[in-house]
Amino acid sequence: MRTVYEAANLIDAHLVRHALEGIGIPVFLAGEALAGAMGELPLFGLVRVQVPDVAWPAARAEVEALGLGEPAPAVEGADLPDGLAPHAP
DSSP: OEEEEEESSHHHHHHHHHHHHHTTOOOEEETGGGGGGGTTSOOOSOEEEEEOGGGHHHHHHHHHHHTSSOOOOOOTTTTSOTTOOOOOO
């Protein structure tokens, strides 16, 4: 899974999720369960919209077309822990 969008809030995340699922891309919202714990604190980047690696290029293009803000940076392996390399398709 790769992050295609860092949402400002749950509504933002679900807008992107529905847009991506509408074009047939499966979506996982990382950090969605943590959003309830933030209360009134101004936390950002808590919810990440993630898609399978193979769907990432199409998902990124869709997120850019939505114009909701900046998509996650296009850094190869950015979602992987230190020392791990991305899998080749």
